[in-house]
Amino acid sequence: MTTLRIAMNGVTGRMGYRQHLVRSILPIRDQGGVTLADGSRVQVEPVLVGRNADKLKELAAKHDVEHWTTDVDAAIKDADIVFDAAMTNLRPATLSKAMQQGKHVFTEKPTAETLAEAIELARLQATTGVTVGVVHDKLYLPGLVKLRRLVDEGFFGRILSLRGEFGYWVFEGDSQPAQRPSWNYRTEDGGGITTDMFCHWNYVLEGILGQVKTVTARTATHIPTRWDEQGREYTATADDAAYGIFDVTTPGGDDVVAQINSSWAVRVFRDELVEFQVDGTHGSAVAGLRECRAQHRAHTPKPVWNPDLPVTEPFRDQWLDVPANADLDNGFKLQWEEFLRDVVAGRPHRYDLLSAARGVQLAELGLQSSAEGRRIDIPEITL
Ligand SMILES: NC(=O)c1ccc[n+]([C@@H]2O[C@H](COP(=O)([O-])OP(=O)(O)OC[C@H]3O[C@@H](n4cnc5c(N)ncnc54)[C@H](O)[C@@H]3O)[C@@H](O)[C@H]2O)c1
Numbered sequence: 001m002t003t004l005r006i007a008m009n010g011v012t013g014r015m016g017y018r019q020h021l022v023r024s025i026l027p028i029r030d031q032g033g034v035t036l037a038d039g040s041r042v043q044v045e046p047v048l049v050g051r052n053a054d055k056l057k058e059l060a061a062k063h064d065v066e067h068w069t070t071d072v073d074a075a076i077k078d079a080d081i082v083f084d085a086a087m088t089n090l091r092p093a094t095l096s097k098a099m100q101q102g103k104h105v106f107t108e109k110p111t112a113e114t115l116a117e118a119i120e121l122a123r124l125q126a127t128t129g130v131t132v133g134v135v136h137d138k139l140y141l142p143g144l145v146k147l148r149r150l151v152d153e154g155f156f157g158r159i160l161s162l163r164g165e166f167g168y169w170v171f172e173g174d175s176q177p178a179q180r181p182s183w184n185y186r187t188e189d190g191g192g193i194t195t196d197m198f199c200h201w202n203y204v205l206e207g208i209l210g211q212v213k214t215v216t217a218r219t220a221t222h223i224p225t226r227w228d229e230q231g232r233e234y235t236a237t238a239d240d241a242a243y244g245i246f247d248v249t250t251p252g253g254d255d256v257v258a259q260i261n262s263s264w265a266v267r268v269f270r271d272e273l274v275e276f277q278v279d280g281t282h283g284s285a286v287a288g289l290r291e292c293r294a295q296h297r298a299h300t301p302k303p304v305w306n307p308d309l310p311v312t313e314p315f316r317d318q319w320l321d322v323p324a325n326a327d328l329d330n331g332f333k334l335q336w337e338e339f340l341r342d343v344v345a346g347r348p349h350r351y352d353l354l355s356a357a358r359g360v361q362l363a364e365l366g367l368q369s370s371a372e373g374r375r376i377d378i379p380e381i382t383l
Pocket residue numbers: 009010011012013014015016050051085086087088090108109110135137181183196
């Protein structure tokens with residue numbers, strides 16, 4: 001059986017630890033690897049990489065991982081695959097180093113803070129020919145898999161619009177510790193909700209509807225002062241909310257208006273932390289991370305506006321659950337398994353550095369749109 005050695009950089013961080021090590025690579029290792037098309041298996045061997053030897057040693061012991069190191073360069077040299085979930089501003093250097101040595105790469109998003117750097121990385125991928133996967137986790141979530149199935153089955157008729165609502169209250173850190181790292185709220189450290197979320201929204205819109213053509217955004221820093229991991233007060237220099245409108249064109253040439261609110265300063269009155277509603281001429285659906293509910297034209301009630309009467313219909317009860325019809329595992333793990341199969345087969349992974357560059361582009365143009373107060377066309381990226 002082939003064993004792929006994976007250098008996992010940034011594994012002490014929130015995403016690197018929870019989603020990639022604990023929910024993806026360790027379960028893959030413990031299930032005996034990934035089965036390939038010909039029935040053979042490929043196993044994974046993680047190497048924990050970071051700056052803090054004590055933390056790495058503790059994690060390695062806790063999860064029965066044999067190898068760990070604080071020497072990133074040596075880890076890259078010895079690896080088959082280099083994974084990166086460290087802070088965004090450090091990513092281009094790590095990924096470039098790995099690809100230049102012919103290593104396959106799997107990485108968190110965004111791939112870079114600037115479009116120029118993201119395109120440079122995509123170019124390097126094209127010249128080195130290594131297999132690169134960039135986290136597009138939302139597309140592997142049960143709710144969005146079901147939503148995409150409705151699109152594929154023509155359930156919606158002509159799709160008119162998409163409305164997304166993402167967010168929750170992130171505590172300021174004074175009375176209760178914040179549940180996100182403080183760098184997320186500092187522009188100088190690569191933070192900001194637009195940079196963080198618009199790269200997700202780009203591949204979600206592409207994966208569900210089609211190509212994103214324009215962006216109009218209004219960003220805000222609603223909470224100007226926060227408290228960091230050490231309890232020190234700091235000024236939030238980055239945006240903590242972004243209200244975006246996107247023109248999207250479907251492969252069939254239909255124009256769809258998409259609107260997505262992203263906020264770390266909003267309280268949840270929804271069923272899930274992110275929800276997308278798609279409306280079409282023949283039907284509508286609301287998808288979250290796990291669930292998806294749909295309403296066909298034939299089941300659509302006919303409310304009449306009358307503010308003098310109480311609500312006349314049980315609107316939420318009039319939707320039908322869309323079943324999974326499959327065992328949909330953790331989204332990060334599913335993408336890792338697909339990526340590992342691509343590496344062994346020597347073929348490209350469908351969500352690569354070019355797709356990631358379009359995500360960085362949407363974030364960059366979103367910030368520009370907000371700063372200039374205007375709608376911005378999105379040019380096609382060529383390598
Ligand atoms: N796919 C998703 O849904 C998702 C969600 C959140 C974050 N992310 C991305 O994951 C990445 C990590 O985010 P996080 O929330 O886990 O952050 P985090 O602060 O919890 O982790 C950051 C990691 O980087 C390491 N690090 C920090 N400074 C470093 C330095 N100077 N040199 C080397 N390593 C350093 C830290 O030790 C830690 O391991 C970011 O790029 C973020 O955009 C993705």
